[in-house]
Amino acid sequence: MTSPQPVTELFWAYWKTKTMLSAIELGVFTELAKEPLRGDELAGRLGLGPGAVGDFLDALVALDLLDRTGDVYANTPAADEYLDAGKPATYLGDSYLTQCAGLADDLTGVLRTGEALRGARTGRDFYADTYATSNSVRAFQRDMTALSIGSARVIADSFPWDDYRSLADIGTSEGALPGRILLRHPHLTAVGFDLPQAREGFEEYTGALDLADRMSFQPGDFFRDELPSADVLVFGHILHNWGLEEKRLLLDKAYRALPEGGAVLIYETLIDGDRRSNAVGLILSLMMHLEVPGGFDYTGPECQEWLREAGFRETRVEHLDGPESMIIGFK
Amino acid sequence: MTSPQPVTELFWAYWKTKTMLSAIELGVFTELAKEPLRGDELAGRLGLGPGAVGDFLDALVALDLLDRTGDVYANTPAADEYLDAGKPATYLGDSYLTQCAGLADDLTGVLRTGEALRGARTGRDFYADTYATSNSVRAFQRDMTALSIGSARVIADSFPWDDYRSLADIGTSEGALPGRILLRHPHLTAVGFDLPQAREGFEEYTGALDLADRMSFQPGDFFRDELPSADVLVFGHILHNWGLEEKRLLLDKAYRALPEGGAVLIYETLIDGDRRSNAVGLILSLMMHLEVPGGFDYTGPECQEWLREAGFRETRVEHLDGPESMIIGFK
Numbered sequence: 001m002t003s004p005q006p007v008t009e010l011f012w013a014y015w016k017t018k019t020m021l022s023a024i025e026l027g028v029f030t031e032l033a034k035e036p037l038r039g040d041e042l043a044g045r046l047g048l049g050p051g052a053v054g055d056f057l058d059a060l061v062a063l064d065l066l067d068r069t070g071d072v073y074a075n076t077p078a079a080d081e082y083l084d085a086g087k088p089a090t091y092l093g094d095s096y097l098t099q100c101a102g103l104a105d106d107l108t109g110v111l112r113t114g115e116a117l118r119g120a121r122t123g124r125d126f127y128a129d130t131y132a133t134s135n136s137v138r139a140f141q142r143d144m145t146a147l148s149i150g151s152a153r154v155i156a157d158s159f160p161w162d163d164y165r166s167l168a169d170i171g172t173s174e175g176a177l178p179g180r181i182l183l184r185h186p187h188l189t190a191v192g193f194d195l196p197q198a199r200e201g202f203e204e205y206t207g208a209l210d211l212a213d214r215m216s217f218q219p220g221d222f223f224r225d226e227l228p229s230a231d232v233l234v235f236g237h238i239l240h241n242w243g244l245e246e247k248r249l250l251l252d253k254a255y256r257a258l259p260e261g262g263a264v265l266i267y268e269t270l271i272d273g274d275r276r277s278n279a280v281g282l283i284l285s286l287m288m289h290l291e292v293p294g295g296f297d298y299t300g301p302e303c304q305e306w307l308r309e310a311g312f313r314e315t316r317v318e319h320l321d322g323p324e325s326m327i328i329g330f331k
Numbered sequence: 332m333t334s335p336q337p338v339t340e341l342f343w344a345y346w347k348t349k350t351m352l353s354a355i356e357l358g359v360f361t362e363l364a365k366e367p368l369r370g371d372e373l374a375g376r377l378g379l380g381p382g383a384v385g386d387f388l389d390a391l392v393a394l395d396l397l398d399r400t401g402d403v404y405a406n407t408p409a410a411d412e413y414l415d416a417g418k419p420a421t422y423l424g425d426s427y428l429t430q431c432a433g434l435a436d437d438l439t440g441v442l443r444t445g446e447a448l449r450g451a452r453t454g455r456d457f458y459a460d461t462y463a464t465s466n467s468v469r470a471f472q473r474d475m476t477a478l479s480i481g482s483a484r485v486i487a488d489s490f491p492w493d494d495y496r497s498l499a500d501i502g503t504s505e506g507a508l509p510g511r512i513l514l515r516h517p518h519l520t521a522v523g524f525d526l527p528q529a530r531e532g533f534e535e536y537t538g539a540l541d542l543a544d545r546m547s548f549q550p551g552d553f554f555r556d557e558l559p560s561a562d563v564l565v566f567g568h569i570l571h572n573w574g575l576e577e578k579r580l581l582l583d584k585a586y587r588a589l590p591e592g593g594a595v596l597i598y599e600t601l602i603d604g605d606r607r608s609n610a611v612g613l614i615l616s617l618m619m620h621l622e623v624p625g626g627f628d629y630t631g632p633e634c635q636e637w638l639r640e641a642g643f644r645e646t647r648v649e650h651l652d653g654p655e656s657m658i659i660g661f662k
Contacts, residue, residue, distance in 0.1 A: 002408040004423065006395045010351045011427055014434065017345035020338070064337045077333040082480075089510070089539055092335065095477040096342055098470055103345065103434075139429055146426040149413075179420075208420060 001180075004150045005322040011146075012323075014103070015283045019059050020083075021104035022111060024093040028060070029075050029083035036074035049114020052289035055282050055296065056111055058271075062279035110290045123242050123292045124223075131197040141201040144173035148236050151267045152180040154320040159232075159265060159328075161185045168193055168230035170222055170254075171238040174205035175215065178234075182211050190215045191228045222250060227257040235266045239303070240285065243294035251310040251329075258331045264312065270325035271299045280323035303327045332511075335481045336653040342477075343654075345434070346614045350390050351414075352435035353442060355424040359391065360406050360414035367405035380445020383620035386613050386627065387442055389602075393610035441621045454573050454623045455554075462528040472532040475504035479567050482598045483511040485651040490563075490596060490659075492516045499524055499561035501553055501585075502569040505536035506546065509565075513542050521546045522559045553581060558588040566597045570634070571616065574625035582641040582660075589662045595643065601656040602630045611654035634658045 023029060026046050031037070037045070043053045057073050060066040065079040075084070082092045131137045161181065165188065169178045172192030182188055192202050196219035206215050218228050223246070227233060233254045239247045254264045271281040285297035300317035304327060307315045312329035319325050354360065357377050362368070368376070374384045388404050391397040396410040406415070413423045462468045492512065496519065500509045503523030513519055523533050527550035537546050549559050554577070558564060564585045570578045585595045602612040616628030631648035635658060638646045643660035650656050 002412045004409055004413045004421075006407065006409040007351070007413045007423060010347050010394060010396075011423075011431075014345035014348035014431065016341050020341045063341060065341075076337065078335055078337040081333045082335045082338045089507075089536065090335075090480060092338060092342075092477040092480070095470075095473040099474060100342075100345065139426075142426040143430060146423040149421060149423070176420075205420065 001153045003153070003321055008146075008150060008322060012280050012283065015287075016063055016279060017100065018104040018107050019056070019063060019283055019286070020065060021096060021100055022056070022108040023060055023065065024083055025097060025104065025108050026111060027085070028057075029065070029079050029093075030085045032066070032073060032075045033080055033084035033086055036069075036072045038071050039073060042073060048111050051114045052111055052286055055285040055289065058275040059279055059282035059286060061276045062282050068276065106290060107286065115293075123246070123294055126241075126292045127195070131195055134197075134200070137197045138201050141174045141198065141205075144237065145176040145205070148173075148267075149176050149180070150321045151236065151324045151326070152177040154324075155265070155267060155326060156181045156184040158318065158320075159326075161188060164188070164231035164263070166190065166230040167232040167234055168218075168228040168257075169234045169236065170227060170250075171235065172202060172217075173198055175202045175217075176205065177236055178215060179206050179209045179211055182214055183209060188214070191218050191230060192216070193218045193220055193222070193228050195219065195221060222253070227253050229257050229259070231259065231262050233258060233262070233264050235264070237268060239266060240268055240288055240297045241292050241295045243296075246294075247298075248306055248310070251306055255310045255312065255331060260331060262331045264307070264329045264331075265326055266303060266329075267320060267324060267326040268297060269323045270303075270317070270327070271297050273299045273301055275299065278323050284323075300325060300327055304329075332484050334484070334652055339477075339481060339653060343611050343614065346618075347394055347610060348431065349435040349438050350387070350394060350610075350614055350617070351396060352427060352431055353387070353439040354391055354396065355414055356428060356435065356439050357442060358416070359388075360396070360410050360424075361416045363397070363404060363406045364411055364415035364417055367400075367403045369402050370404060373404060379442050382445045383442055383617055386616040386620065389606045390610055390613035390617060392607045393613050399607060437621060438617065446624075454577070454625055457572075457623045458526070462526055465528075465531070468528045469532050472505045472529065472536075475568065476507040476536070478600075479504075479507050479598075480511070481652045482567065482655045482657070483508040485655075486596070486598060486657060487512045487515040489649065489651075490657075492519060495519070495562035495594070497521065497561040498563040498565055499549075499559040499588075500565045500567065501558060501581075502566065503533060503548075504529055506533045506548075507536065508567055509546060510537050510540045510542055513545055514540060519545070522549050522561060523547070524549045524551055524553070524559050526550065526552060553584070558584050560588050560590070562590065562593050564589060564593070564595045566595070568599060570597060571599055571619055571628045572623050572626045574627075577625075578629075579637055579641070582637055586641045586643065586662060591662060593662045595638070595660045595662075596657055597634060597660075598651060598655060598657040599628060599634075600654045601634075601648070601658070602628050604630045604632050606630065609654050615654075631656060631658055635660075 130140045168191040175192040178190035202217045269281045269284045272278040288295035304315040307329035314330040499522040506523040509521035533548045600612045600615045603609040619626035635646040638660035645661045
């Protein structure tokens with residue numbers, strides 16, 4: 001199996017343009033050309049809502065448009081010369097905004113108001129809407145497979161699956177991850193856990209892989225119900241949808257559901273520890289602000305701390321593919 | 332002066348996404364998964380119009396989605412596994428098209444019909460429309476400065492300006508290029524040549540640089556009128572707007588207008604000689620198909636041949652900055 005990186009990188013490319021355009025439109029570079037500022041000062045001057053500003057500014061750092069020293073942001077030389085409206089002989093911003101009219105409107109709106117799109121007030125609202133019709137849940141499931149398949153491929157190879165006999169994938173969607181792992185490891189069985197509306201897509205996808213005898217769907221709500229029991233519990237792009245309190249609650253539940261010697265495996269478009277290089281991780285976190293109120297992506301060290309507090313005795317972070325990494329916690 | 336590359340690269344990023352999306356939507360990868368095909372065969376099967384197909388497919392080569400051997404195109408391994416609709420377990424195309432709905436509609440439409448957008452039937456129609464109102468000509472001029480300023484900076488440094496006393500910039504727009512060169516070389520004078528509607532923008536821009544005593548605007552139509560006389564004639568992102576016959580006509584006119592010992596300097600987002608690495612050059616050529624009927628970008632060797640046929644005794648190609656290069660012809 002080949003890495004999807006050449007393809008996913010081209011998908012993310014337009015989000016990089018969008019992030020720059022929003023910053024131009026909001027006047028980030030024009031304001032910072034006057035003087036470097038802390039994030040909260042800049043947000044105050046530009047009238048930005050709370051929530052997404054930190055990820056937004058750090059994404060601009062990762063895109064080499066801003067420098068960050070301590071908690072103070074400044075333009076990089078190229079941004080200062082070409083994206084400051086106060087320098088009309090070299091300012092490219094008007095031209096870019098006109099040529100890309102509308103491209104970044106959603107992101108710019110979220111940054112201005114601090115509120116998610118589509119009126120969702122909580123993450124649960126978002127999922128209630130998304131899972132409301134068969135079409136919308138199937139489309140969402142295809143998106144989740146697209147987001148996960150690159151990591152699934154590496155996790156199937158690099159995790160010590162020989163030490164375990166079963167896994168449960170929490171928020172499994174179509175089951176792309178356990179499917180990929182079971183194809184590679186014939187000794188394993190897997191449960192895919194998700195809201196009942198995900199069953200149809202799961203059974204269609206995993207049925208096509210001819211894995212129905214080793215893989216089953218377990219319907220449930222991971223806030224209302226206990227998690228399934230298995231040697232390894234997997235959360236793939238799940239924790240980032242939720243606020244800190246809910247993230248911790250899910251990790252507590254995982255700890256309770258695991259046997260001694262079990263492991264939790266969390267994979268995400270993890271933000272680098274310094275929050276200055278993984279542009280896609282920071283942009284995906286921005287997208288969470290757009291879609292799911294309270295959601296945010298995080299760094300490896302942050303997640304390791306939550307795992308230790310949930311009781312896990314040992315944790316480690318490993319890079320997977322492209323912008324994706326996993327954190328493992330051993331009980 | 333700093334390179335605008337970090338900024339312009341982010342601008343072009345969304346065009347890379349668009350190019351991939353159009354290829355997904357048109358079924359390029361699904362068709363090539365069945366068997367490798369020549370460009371004309373593929374265009375026939377997909378029902379694509381003539382004109383832009385070669386640039387489109389070569390841009391996909393430069394984006395690492397296709398391989399080209401001789402004149403036969405095949406999917407790269409990543410495109411074959413993730414962008415072939417015949418492989419539903421790993422196909423990411425539906426998800427990408429849904430998430431980016433509308434992003435590539437203009438490009439996909441042009442590829443299907445082979446006709447430029449906005450009803451322009453010739454390059455002259457395009458310019459007549461663009462120069463029709465003060466607002467549209469000013470916006471266009473800002474775009475042209477955005478496209479040229481990175482090259483202007485390097486040309487000011489790397490061309491042997493000490494050997495010459497005057498330049499004329501043909502299709503000068505705001506005059507960003509001669510402005511940048513004159514700021515660096517106080518012995519030079521410059522003429523900016525463009526349609527009369529460009530005068531206002533030119534005088535505003537170059538006036539702000541405090542160069543009015545060494546720089547003047549000369550109104551004219553480079554097809555109807557003779558070109559101004561100067562030691563160096565510059566064509567920046569001009570030739571690519573026109574068909575082959577018009578390109579040659581302009582180079583013939585340049586040869587006639589130059590003194591013995593004079594030079595023509597052409598800078599473009601030049602396509603690499605193999606047409607397989609400068610994605611932005613190939614994409615800009617695609618954009619020409621979108622905007623200006625008959626226009627296309629080209630490689631250094633192609634332009635050197637046109638220059639030799641126009642009578643220039645010596646030619647050379649030099650890289651400038653990012654995706655931009657220049658071709659120089661000496662009379």
